[in-house]
Amino acid sequence: MTTAKLMEILKQLNENGYQVCIFALKDGLPIASKKIPECTYNEKMVSAMGAMLSEGAERAKEDMGLADLEYFKTIYGNACIVCQNIKTSTGQVYLLIGLTDKPENDDVDKYNEKLFDWAIENALPVLEELSNL
Numbered sequence: 001m002t003t004a005k006l007m008e009i010l011k012q013l014n015e016n017g018y019q020v021c022i023f024a025l026k027d028g029l030p031i032a033s034k035k036i037p038e039c040t041y042n043e044k045m046v047s048a049m050g051a052m053l054s055e056g057a058e059r060a061k062e063d064m065g066l067a068d069l070e071y072f073k074t075i076y077g078n079a080c081i082v083c084q085n086i087k088t089s090t091g092q093v094y095l096l097i098g099l100t101d102k103p104e105n106d107d108v109d110k111y112n113e114k115l116f117d118w119a120i121e122n123a124l125p126v127l128e129e130l131s132n133l
Contacts, residue, residue: 002126003032009119010034013098016115019079020099022047023123026054026085028095031130041099049074050083050097071116075102082112086120092131096120 010021014036020043022033028051033043057069073082080102086094096119103109 005126006032009123018098018100020046022097024095026093046099084116088128088131090131094127
């Protein structure tokens with residue numbers, strides 16, 4: 001049941017512009033992933049990239065005394081990887097990783113951020129349940 005809810009959330013992200021979407025453990029191990037049929041990107045590679053970027057940002061946080069990482073994006077010439085840390089009440093950290101087209105403007109970028117906020121809000125109860133297993 002829990003994975004089905006996560007898959008439904010990812011499906012909604014796919015239907016609203018994301019080509020690949022993944023809920024993963026902090027180390028990048030996917031717990032749920034979905035991509036649009038015409039997408040040629042490898043979900044495991046996208047997940048690994050998200051985890052690697054998150055880990056690098058976490059190290060920078062420690063070295064520089066920054067606050068907890070919440071959200072980041074890496075923009076390529078033709079694509080954008082978005083990753084957000086999701087921390088549960090038990091301290092377990094999950095990642096929501098998405099790959100979409102490079103945002104054409106700030107409005108598209110803000111829309112993508114709102115989609116991620118919606119996804120996390122809806123996934124948090126499921127992730128809380130998983131972290132208590």
